[in-house]
Amino acid sequence: MSVLVNKDTRVIGQGITGKAGSLHARNNIAYGTNYVAAVTPGKGGQKFEDSLPVFNTVHEAVEKEGANASVIFVPPPFAADSILESIDAGIELIICITEGIPVRDMAIVKDALRKSKKTRLIGPNCPGIMTPGECNIGIMPGYIAKPGNVGIVSRSGTLTYEAMYQLTVRGHGQSTCIGIGGDPINGTSHTDAVRLFNEDPDTEAIILIGEIGGSAEEEAAAYIKEHVKKPCAAFIAGTTAPPGRRMGHAGAIVSGSSGSAEAKIAALKDAGIAVAQTPSEIADTLLAIL
Amino acid sequence: MALLETFAKHPDDMNIHEYQAKELFAAYGIPVPAGKAAQAEDEFETALDAVSSDGPVVVKSQIHAGGRGKGTFTDGYQGGVKVVKTREEGLAAAKAMLGNTLVTNQTGPAGREVKTVYFSEASSIAKEYYLAILLDRDTSTPVFIASTEGGMDIEKVAEETPEKIAKVHVDPAQGLQAFQKRRIAFALGLDTKEQLKQLDKLLTGLYNLFWEKDCSLVEINPLITTPEGDIQALDAKVNFDANALFRHPDVQAMRDLGEEDPKEIEASKFGLSYIALDGNIACLVNGAGLAMATMDIIKHYGGSPANFLDVGGGANADQVEAAFKIILSDPNVKGILVNIFGGIMSCKTIADGIIAAARNVDITVPLVVRLEGNHVKEGKQALEESGLPLIPGDSLADAAQKIVAELKKISA
Numbered sequence A: 001m002s003v004l005v006n007k008d009t010r011v012i013g014q015g016i017t018g019k020a021g022s023l024h025a026r027n028n029i030a031y032g033t034n035y036v037a038a039v040t041p042g043k044g045g046q047k048f049e050d051s052l053p054v055f056n057t058v059h060e061a062v063e064k065e066g067a068n069a070s071v072i073f074v075p076p077p078f079a080a081d082s083i084l085e086s087i088d089a090g091i092e093l094i095i096c097i098t099e100g101i102p103v104r105d106m107a108i109v110k111d112a113l114r115k116s117k118k119t120r121l122i123g124p125n126c127p128g129i130m131t132p133g134e135c136n137i138g139i140m141p142g143y144i145a146k147p148g149n150v151g152i153v154s155r156s157g158t159l160t161y162e163a164m165y166q167l168t169v170r171g172h173g174q175s176t177c178i179g180i181g182g183d184p185i186n187g188t189s190h191t192d193a194v195r196l197f198n199e200d201p202d203t204e205a206i207i208l209i210g211e212i213g214g215s216a217e218e219e220a221a222a223y224i225k226e227h228v229k230k231p232c233a234a235f236i237a238g239t240t241a242p243p244g245r246r247m248g249h250a251g252a253i254v255s256g257s258s259g260s261a262e263a264k265i266a267a268l269k270d271a272g273i274a275v276a277q278t279p280s281e282i283a284d285t286l287l288a289i290l
Numbered sequence B: 001m002a003l004l005e006t007f008a009k010h011p012d013d014m015n016i017h018e019y020q021a022k023e024l025f026a027a028y029g030i031p032v033p034a035g036k037a038a039q040a041e042d043e044f045e046t047a048l049d050a051v052s053s054d055g056p057v058v059v060k061s062q063i064h065a066g067g068r069g070k071g072t073f074t075d076g077y078q079g080g081v082k083v084v085k086t087r088e089e090g091l092a093a094a095k096a097m098l099g100n101t102l103v104t105n106q107t108g109p110a111g112r113e114v115k116t117v118y119f120s121e122a123s124s125i126a127k128e129y130y131l132a133i134l135l136d137r138d139t140s141t142p143v144f145i146a147s148t149e150g151g152m153d154i155e156k157v158a159e160e161t162p163e164k165i166a167k168v169h170v171d172p173a174q175g176l177q178a179f180q181k182r183r184i185a186f187a188l189g190l191d192t193k194e195q196l197k198q199l200d201k202l203l204t205g206l207y208n209l210f211w212e213k214d215c216s217l218v219e220i221n222p223l224i225t226t227p228e229g230d231i232q233a234l235d236a237k238v239n240f241d242a243n244a245l246f247r248h249p250d251v252q253a254m255r256d257l258g259e260e261d262p263k264e265i266e267a268s269k270f271g272l273s274y275i276a277l278d279g280n281i282a283c284l285v286n287g288a289g290l291a292m293a294t295m296d297i298i299k300h301y302g303g304s305p306a307n308f309l310d311v312g313g314g315a316n317a318d319q320v321e322a323a324f325k326i327i328l329s330d331p332n333v334k335g336i337l338v339n340i341f342g343g344i345m346s347c348k349t350i351a352d353g354i355i356a357a358a359r360n361v362d363i364t365v366p367l368v369v370r371l372e373g374n375h376v377k378e379g380k381q382a383l384e385e386s387g388l389p390l391i392p393g394d395s396l397a398d399a400a401q402k403i404v405a406e407l408k409k410i411s412a
Helices: A019-031 A058-065 A076-088 A103-115 A157-169 A190-199 A216-227 A261-270 A279-287 B018-027 B041-051 B087-097 B154-160 B178-188 B193-212 B242-247 B262-269 B288-300 B317-328 B347-361 B376-385 B396-411
Strands: A011-014 A035-039 A052-055 A069-072 A093-096 A120-122 A128-131 A135-138 A147-154 A174-179 A205-211 A232-237 B035-038 B057-061 B081-084 B101-103 B117-121 B127-136 B141-147 B165-169 B215-225 B231-233 B237-240 B273-276 B281-285 B307-310 B335-342 B367-373 B390-393
Touching (some): A011 A058, A019 A135, A035 A058, A076 A093, A076 A103, A076 B242, A103 B141, A157 A174, A157 A205, A157 A232, A157 B367, A190 A216, A205 A279, A216 A232, A216 A261, B018 B035, B018 B193, B018 B237, B035 B041, B041 B087, B041 B117, B057 B087, B081 B087, B087 B117, B127 B178, B127 B193, B141 B178, B141 B193, B165 B178, B193 B215, B273 B317, B281 B317, B281 B396, B288 B396, B317 B335, B317 B347, B335 B396, B390 B396
Parallel strands (some): A093 A120, A147 A174, A147 A205, A205 A232, B367 B390
Antiparallel strands (some): A128 A135, A128 A174, B035 B117, B057 B117, B127 B215, B141 B165, B215 B231
């Protein structure tokens, strides 16, 4: 079992007929993910990889193939439009991999998400979501994962891989791994993911990976303190980051007294969460409390 | 909790000079004192003519850093902003500033060369206010910040006297509404009929500028009233969302590369994200979160990181080579830690990139390489067979400990 995606998830790819998108879509399909169509305006009627139908619009893909999830590999100037199209078409889960979407575009997307009762967005600027053994949507490497009972949520792609890999080589699998992305405006928060893991009977423990900037980790800590009995471990990146500089991710910035690693770590510890001292000890920190 | 805590300020987004920001203000109907910029001494006279015939004038050094008024030039001249009584004094101040290097509490000890001087009409001030618009991360909407405490550090005001700060959120789908403008006006106590009218126009201009030009921050500190009660923007700070520059060629044209770190400009050409720090162990990592975590683990084991460097998800040989060149141009670097988690990309490809780069760049400091992930065996083997004096790291912890130990050997 898992959260958000499984073997029955019917996925369409927006922008997967391009170079980067097609590489990752092929990997996802090879993993066993149930892709049902591609959407590229102007290429309707063609086939992707000689098998998947290509449609001009998301609405058509939903109508003809019953798609309920969409992954977006569209370049940044057009990515928000692709998200809005999927929301309008009633897609339940949108995963946007694209990095570098203007904040103004995301403010409009966020407004549309609030009005939609149906759609959840993961990302943008994220590695995607994977339920090991069933469904891999995005750019996560499938071979480092193993089916199991630990849920992972993270803003950072490669730190997610570190955690997954550390668990896997120690013989522990993952229920679902969610990369929520490093942008200041995103669709799914740490708290949203923690809530989903908490409600999932097959997720027995949770790893939360955060970084400097914003207050999403503090909010998740408060939620965990109040509602979560499952063992939780965490790691926060950016203890040594200088204030006032954006560390790669648009959202990773310490401004004034806010968003510091120290404040986040203190909030997590206060909620009874085991915090790993280094990124090498993420899995061991969780295993020690199981 | 500080009130501004959750608002995203992005100093790494594109910044412009005050004179450019005031030109934008004027274009959006935001009242500013008459002003004119000059880039050469022979432009001073005409610039002064445009501002005032004679009498008081403000002379302002144009650099992308705050604290100008209290700054000192490297030749000892005091103050990057001068209010002078006569034209002659104005000319003298401008001559002293142009081409001179100004050091402020925000420039670092090297300071910044003043290439533009801005002459501004001297306004009479009755009272100073603070007004800004930026994005609130928590609500994902633009928010106005207004305060009666103008000309001060707003973070400090938020911390010490939060009741003196008003926040008004704007729903981007609705746009700025009249009631929201009234809330700001009454919060500032600018409530005469004429002031309400002036502020209505100013706030509309401010919101339109913020939204239409994809700004990440527009700040007026101070906003002033004159003794006659008129409202004016005395200073102007405008930052732009770097991700949206593609749709604003006019904004791109205002970029001043002379104000940016040359190493960071070079890095951005290769799609690398680089930030110089003051330590001596350089890092080369894929992924922003892992890059930060690598800095952290170096510190954890007693070392000091020289930089943040994210080569991105699909690092190729050219990028790795450019990354080596950039980190080695920092004279403080005494060792390098490469940390790559090859997800989709094969570690063999990355190893080949490192080998090619190491041969082309001539690395003379200890180099520890930690590879993990896809085809890691082939990658490690390629590094071993290259004959390069690389030190392999098994895990991130092992690699960090090894590079820190190497530096201890050198300094011992």
